[in-house]
Amino acid sequence: MSSQPTNVVIAGLGGQGVLKASAILADVAFSAGWDVKKSELHGMSQRGGSVSSDVRFGERVFSPMVPPGKADFLLVIASDQIAVNWAALGRDGLLIAPSQVDESALPNQKSMNVALLGVLSRYLRFPVEAWISALQRNLPEKLHEVNFQSFYLGRGDGPGNQQTSLRTDGQTDRLTDKLTNRL
Amino acid sequence: MAAFEAEVRLGTGYPGTPSTEILETFQKLGGRAQWSPNEKVALEVGVGVAFAGARALVTMKHVGLNVAADPLFTVAYTRLDGALIIVSADDPGMASSQNEQDNRRYAVAAGVPMLEPADSQEAYEFTLRAIEISERWQLPVLLRMTTRVCHSKTIVRRGTVAIPPPHTPHFEHDFPSRVMIPAYAKPAHRRLRQRLAEIAAWNDEAENVETENGEAENRKTGLNQLITGSKSLGIITSGVAFQHVREVAPEASILKLGLTYPLPIELMRKFAAGVERCVVIEEGDPYLVEGARTAGIQVEGKPESFRFGELNTARVRRILEGDTSPEPKPAPGKPPALCPGCPHRSVYAALKELDCIVAGDIGCYSLGVLPPFEAMDTLVCMGAAIGVGLGLRHSLPPAEAKRVVSVLGDSTFVHSGITGLVEMVYNPPASGHVLVILDNGTTAMTGMQEHPGTGRTLSHAKTGKVVFEDLARSVGVRNVHVIDPAQDPGKFQKLIQECLDLPELSVVIARRDCLLATRAIREYERCNEQPAN
Numbered sequence: 125m126s127s128q129p130t131n132v133v134i135a136g137l138g139g140q141g142v143l144k145a146s147a148i149l150a151d152v153a154f155s156a157g158w159d160v161k162k163s164e165l166h167g168m169s170q171r172g173g174s175v176s177s178d179v180r181f182g183e184r185v186f187s188p189m190v191p192p193g194k195a196d197f198l199l200v201i202a203s204d205q206i207a208v209n210w211a212a213l214g215r216d217g218l219l220i221a222p223s224q225v226d227e228s229a230l231p232n233q234k235s236m237n238v239a240l241l242g243v244l245s246r247y248l249r250f251p252v253e254a255w256i257s258a259l260q261r262n263l264p265e266k267l268h269e270v271n272f273q274s275f276y277l278g279r280g281d282g283p284g285n286q287q288t289s290l291r292t293d294g295q296t297d298r299l300t301d302k303l304t305n306r307l
Numbered sequence: 308m309a310a311f312e313a314e315v316r317l318g319t320g321y322p323g324t325p326s327t328e329i330l331e332t333f334q335k336l337g338g339r340a341q342w343s344p345n346e347k348v349a350l351e352v353g354v355g356v357a358f359a360g361a362r363a364l365v366t367m368k369h370v371g372l373n374v375a376a377d378p379l380f381t382v383a384y385t386r387l388d389g390a391l392i393i394v395s396a397d398d399p400g401m402a403s404s405q406n407e408q409d410n411r412r413y414a415v416a417a418g419v420p421m422l423e424p425a426d427s428q429e430a431y432e433f434t435l436r437a438i439e440i441s442e443r444w445q446l447p448v449l450l451r452m453t454t455r456v457c458h459s460k461t462i463v464r465r466g467t468v469a470i471p472p473p474h475t476p477h478f479e480h481d482f483p484s485r486v487m488i489p490a491y492a493k494p495a496h497r498r499l500r501q502r503l504a505e506i507a508a509w510n511d512e513a514e515n516v517e518t519e520n521g522e523a524e525n526r527k528t529g530l531n532q533l534i535t536g537s538k539s540l541g542i543i544t545s546g547v548a549f550q551h552v553r554e555v556a557p558e559a560s561i562l563k564l565g566l567t568y569p570l571p572i573e574l575m576r577k578f579a580a581g582v583e584r585c586v587v588i589e590e591g592d593p594y595l596v597e598g599a600r601t602a603g604i605q606v607e608g609k610p611e612s613f614r615f616g617e618l619n620t621a622r623v624r625r626i627l628e629g630d631t632s633p634e635p636k637p638a639p640g641k642p643p644a645l646c647p648g649c650p651h652r653s654v655y656a657a658l659k660e661l662d663c664i665v666a667g668d669i670g671c672y673s674l675g676v677l678p679p680f681e682a683m684d685t686l687v688c689m690g691a692a693i694g695v696g697l698g699l700r701h702s703l704p705p706a707e708a709k710r711v712v713s714v715l716g717d718s719t720f721v722h723s724g725i726t727g728l729v730e731m732v733y734n735p736p737a738s739g740h741v742l743v744i745l746d747n748g749t750t751a752m753t754g755m756q757e758h759p760g761t762g763r764t765l766s767h768a769k770t771g772k773v774v775f776e777d778l779a780r781s782v783g784v785r786n787v788h789v790i791d792p793a794q795d796p797g798k799f800q801k802l803i804q805e806c807l808d809l810p811e812l813s814v815v816i817a818r819r820d821c822l823l824a825t826r827a828i829r830e831y832e833r834c835n836e837q838p839a840n
Contacts, residue, residue: 137641152459161426163459165402172639186554188426188459188547190619192635208638 136201139162141237146177153181163188235274242278316361323368325457326396338434346371360388384495386484394589400617407589414568507569523737530565541582650819657800668695668715693727700736718750724774747821
């Protein structure tokens with residue numbers, strides 16, 4: 125059904141930029157003209173506890189929460205939070221985790237959230253310019269450069285990094301097809 | 308945003324998840340907003356604004372309305388000249404709260420009309436509609452939100468609701484309408500019930516939009532929304548539960564209630580009669596179910612197990628299918644912890660070392676109950692540390708009584724600890740008592756809000772400052788100490804030991820800025836020191 129929204133769950137620990145990452149993703153989807161809903165739990169989570177945020181976009185989104193086991197993408201910024209959030213991921217869903225980014229090449233450890241958005245961006249049909257301008261809108265200017273670099277590191281096709289190939293396998297191809305059909 | 312567009316004169320409140328961001332946003336948009344010492348004061352200031360004919364927005368989390376309940380129940384009897392909107396942000400599932408009370412009960416108990424938005428668009432529209440209702444019937448209106456409405460962002464189209472401009476503030480004497488002595492309050496109560504009956508009739512008859520698909524453009528006038536679908540299944544719902552229902556049962560007929568007190572009973576009756584099976588889907592208490600059944604409307608409710616926690620699409624599906632099999636337990640996440648380097652750490656280390664019985668309170672320092680400290684024995688509500696600690700001292704055998712310490716934070720102390728301090732001086736336990744105020748210079752738990760003890764306003768400008776040590780001395784506490792607990796933990800522990808040994812009252816102010824706020828505090832101080840221009 126074409127009206128099914130795309131479901132993304134972003135998870136990590138307090139202070140890792142989970143909410144910032146979901147704000148950027150929601151901004152990109154909004155700019156592309158989709159209905160977008162984003163929802164999260166925080167409060168105590170500011171003190172280093174688990175945080176997660178749901179972003180849903182599509183022609184029409186009702187519930188702001190991703191139904192359990194229906195996430196198309198689970199983006200986890202802290203490796204030890206993968207197990208905690210595993211139940212969110214759908215059967216054909218894709219996990220995006222820090223192991224997919226060369227951590228030593230990150231310009232700043234705090235920008236792992238944006239690097240993982242870079243990985244995610246490979247599978248979503250939003251132009252790279254939309255991501256860059258969402259980063260600009262959601263981050264203070266002095267952090268722009270660091271985050272652009274992190275984003276391209278995750279995306280793997282940044283300026284000066286054109287040769288890096290996308291790592292794909294059967295599963296992600298199918299997923300990309302599925303999403304392409306949907307969007 | 309709605310509050311700003313409606314020219315709300317003043318926003319007041321006390322920070323609390325998930326309500327905190329409302330006033331901060333209102334202020335950023337250019338509105339005038341201020342933090343009050345607690346919710347009761349915030350509401351009272353709002354009442355004054357509305358008596359003056361201007362519009363007031365008062366925000367709090369659900370438990371905050373307990374604190375503000377005293378003025379709420381009586382202001383409902385009075386005549387307001389301007390709008391008074393009270394936002395209660397409920398927290399079903401207790402993401403960050405000590406209980407999951409359902410504040411829809413307050414609307415009924417106090418006799419205050421209530422609106423329940425289901426997404427950001429409705430939060431915007433219903434705020435404007437609440438202002439309209441408040442001014443039309445001269446009553447306060449409760450805008451009841453929940454975590455998933457507050458902490459979600461959905462697309463908002465502006466300009467969908469037009470309301471009249473605010474009155475020019477002006478005061479007129481009107482003793483019978485505003486002075487609630489019994490002679491005036493008796494007719495005032497009748498007047499309140501009369502107004503509520505009018506609103507109930509209005510809610511039943513007018514303003515309801517019938518729509519086939521619930522499109523946004525069709526909802527600009529309706530507070531309640533009727534979606535005509537299958538005759539075999541009808542669902543009555545409100546708030547965020549509506550969104551889950553739309554997703555799970557797109558074929559069902561839906562009556563989505565926006566104005567949920569007073570309930571549109573006749574509308575509900577007609578709806579229920581028109582479908583074969585009528586189910587009520589609501590988060591929290593069975594409020595709509597009870598309302599319907601009291602009026603003799605046959606509806607199905609949800610099994611008791613769904614009273615606990617939030618709803619989601621999976622749980623709504625279970626309710627509709629009558630599935631009460633055990634639900635999968637979510638994997639336990641990492642619990643929050645006191646930050647490395649947090650000044651509270653050395654306080655708890657000392658209290659644990661001294662084997663204290665700790666009457667605790669609400670804030671980051673509540674985390675002192677968790678390992679490795681496990682050094683907090685009670686937590687009830689804001690400010691309770693002092694009263695609970697005194698009660699323990701009054702009744703425990705002397706050897707145990709002298710180990711009791713009350714611990715609460717700076718913002719919590721201002722919120723509702725000052726009366727506890729007075730109680731301590733007025734009714735001192737035989738063994739004395741030790742009160743530790745953890746003064747980290749900010750309301751850390753909710754995200755670094757200012758309070759009267761910081762001497763800075765909501766927007767961080769310099770203002771009057773309540774100095775805790777002066778306050779404690781002025782009410783008659785002789786042993787008042789100010790100490791940095793992290794600088795020399797050994798010295799801090801020794802001080803606590805000395806205070807415990809003394810059969811007198813002691814107040815220890817453990818002062819060191821919150822690690823997360825230090826930089827911001829320094830920056831605010833620097834800005835405030837610079838002379839204007």
